[in-house]
Amino acid sequence: MATKNVLLDFKKFYLRDMRLLNNLGVYVPVEKSKYPKLFAFYCFMVFFFFMGLLNGAQYLYTFINAQSIRDFAGTGYVANICSMANVKSYYIFTQRKQVIKIFNDLNCQRFQPTTEKAKKLAQKGLDFYYKANVFLTAISVVACTFSVTTPIFYPKNGGLPFATWYPFNVSTTPIHQMVYLHQTISVYYDTLINVSGDLLVAGLSTFIGVQCDLLCYELVEGRSDSLVDYIKYHQEIVRLAQKSEQIFSRIYFFQFFATTTGLCMTLFLITLVEPNTVEFLFLVIYLAAIFNLLLIPTLFSSELRRKSENIPMAAYSYPWVDAPKSLKRDLIFFIHRTQTPIQFQVLGFFNLSLEVFLKMVRNYKRKTNRADINAGDIKKAVWDEIKNKTAIRNAALTFNISNTTLYRHVKKLRSQTQHFQIDDSANESLSEGDSPHMPKYVQKRTECT
Incomplete structure (x- = not known):
C-alpha cells in the first residue's frame, strides 16, 4: 500500500513495542539487524536456555516431588503462566511474516486521518492504550519482583524463588547463587514476554478500533460523494482484523486454559497462608497480575466490537436524502454488510470479549461464596x-x-x-x-x- 502524507505516524507509536519484543528474544525482525545470526542465536538462548529450562524444571518437580495438592498447586500456579511465554514466542515466530506485513501497512494512506479533528480522535484511542500499557507492565513487574525476592523474607523451595527439580545438588555454593540468578532472569523474560504479547493484541485492537472511529467520522461528515471508498475502507479494516485473529487465536486458546488453572491454584494457596505474611501479599499481587493478563486483551477486544457496532449508525447519518437511487442502494448494501460487528474469536469456540471474562469472574465469585457458606x-x-x-x-x-x-x-x-x-x-x-x-x-x- 502506498504511503504519501503521514498525518499520524502509527509505525513510530508501535515501534517501541516491537523493539521490546525483539530485545526479549522474540524473533520478529521489523528492523534490519546488523548481526542477524547473532540475534537469532540470542532468541534461541532465551527460548530454550532461560524460559524453557525454568519451565521444564518446574514441571519436573511437579511430577517427581509433588506429594499433595498443595505441592501441585504451589508449582503449577507459576509454571502454567510462565509456559505461556514459550507459547507466545513460538506462535509469534511462526507468524512473523504476517506480523511484519501488518506493521509495515500501519502507515498506508487509507488508514491515515484526513483532518486535524480526525487526528485528535485517533490520538485519544492511542493514549488510552498507552496508559493500559504502563499499568499492565508495572503490576506484572511488581509481581515478578515479589516472586524473586520472597525467599529472602520467607524461606521456601530450598532458598530458591520457585520449586524446581535439577539433576544435581543446588544447595552448594556457588551452584545455588547461579541457579537463583538463572531463575530470576528467566522469570523476568517470561513476565515481559507475556505482557508484550498481550499488549500486541491490545495494540492491534486499538489500531483497528481507531480505524472504525475514523470511518464513522468520514461517514458522518460525508466527505466523499461515492460510497465505494467507504466500502473498500471497511473491507480493509475487516481484512486486517482477520489477519490479526489468525496470529493470536491459538495463543489465547492456551492462555485461557493457563490463566484459569493459575487462578484456581492461586486462590487455593491464598486460603492456606496467613493474611499478615509476605507470601499472602505476593499471592494477592500475583492474582491481580493474572486477572489483568486476561482483562486487558478482552477489554480492548470488546472496545473494538463496540466501535465497529457504530458503523451502521454512522452510515445512516450519511447525507443520503437528496442522493441518487444508485447511492441509496449502495448505502443499504453497506449498512447490511456492517451489521456484523468485528470481533476476535478464539479458534472459533468463543469470543475474546469482556463478557467471557466477566462470566469467568462471576463463576469464581459464586464458588467462593459457596465455599464461605460451607x-x-x-x-x-x-x-x-x-x-x-x-x-x-x-x-x-x-x-x-x-x-x-x-x-x-x-x-x-x-x-x-x-x-x-x-x-x-x-x-x-x-x-x-x-x-x-x-x-x-x-x-x-x-x-x-
Whole structure:
C-alpha cells in the first residue's frame, strides 16, 4: 500500500513495542539487524536456555516431588503462566511474516486521518492504550519482583524463588547463587514476554478500533460523494482484523486454559497462608497480575466490537436524502454488510470479549461464596459438637460416672426428641437440688428417671 502524507505516524507509536519484543528474544525482525545470526542465536538462548529450562524444571518437580495438592498447586500456579511465554514466542515466530506485513501497512494512506479533528480522535484511542500499557507492565513487574525476592523474607523451595527439580545438588555454593540468578532472569523474560504479547493484541485492537472511529467520522461528515471508498475502507479494516485473529487465536486458546488453572491454584494457596505474611501479599499481587493478563486483551477486544457496532449508525447519518437511487442502494448494501460487528474469536469456540471474562469472574465469585457458606456451616457444626462434649464431660463429673455411659444415655435421648438443644447458661436460675454444672437435658433426664 502506498504511503504519501503521514498525518499520524502509527509505525513510530508501535515501534517501541516491537523493539521490546525483539530485545526479549522474540524473533520478529521489523528492523534490519546488523548481526542477524547473532540475534537469532540470542532468541534461541532465551527460548530454550532461560524460559524453557525454568519451565521444564518446574514441571519436573511437579511430577517427581509433588506429594499433595498443595505441592501441585504451589508449582503449577507459576509454571502454567510462565509456559505461556514459550507459547507466545513460538506462535509469534511462526507468524512473523504476517506480523511484519501488518506493521509495515500501519502507515498506508487509507488508514491515515484526513483532518486535524480526525487526528485528535485517533490520538485519544492511542493514549488510552498507552496508559493500559504502563499499568499492565508495572503490576506484572511488581509481581515478578515479589516472586524473586520472597525467599529472602520467607524461606521456601530450598532458598530458591520457585520449586524446581535439577539433576544435581543446588544447595552448594556457588551452584545455588547461579541457579537463583538463572531463575530470576528467566522469570523476568517470561513476565515481559507475556505482557508484550498481550499488549500486541491490545495494540492491534486499538489500531483497528481507531480505524472504525475514523470511518464513522468520514461517514458522518460525508466527505466523499461515492460510497465505494467507504466500502473498500471497511473491507480493509475487516481484512486486517482477520489477519490479526489468525496470529493470536491459538495463543489465547492456551492462555485461557493457563490463566484459569493459575487462578484456581492461586486462590487455593491464598486460603492456606496467613493474611499478615509476605507470601499472602505476593499471592494477592500475583492474582491481580493474572486477572489483568486476561482483562486487558478482552477489554480492548470488546472496545473494538463496540466501535465497529457504530458503523451502521454512522452510515445512516450519511447525507443520503437528496442522493441518487444508485447511492441509496449502495448505502443499504453497506449498512447490511456492517451489521456484523468485528470481533476476535478464539479458534472459533468463543469470543475474546469482556463478557467471557466477566462470566469467568462471576463463576469464581459464586464458588467462593459457596465455599464461605460451607465453611460457616462446618464451623457451627464443630462448635456445637464441642459444646455437646463439654456438657457431657461436666455432667459426668457431677454424677461421678464415666463419659461413655452418660454419652450412651444422651444419644438415646437425642434419638427420642426431634429438637435437641443445649443450654447450659450460668445466668439461668436452677431449681433446688440441681447441680450448677449440669446441662438442662441432663436435668430433664434425671427428672424422668
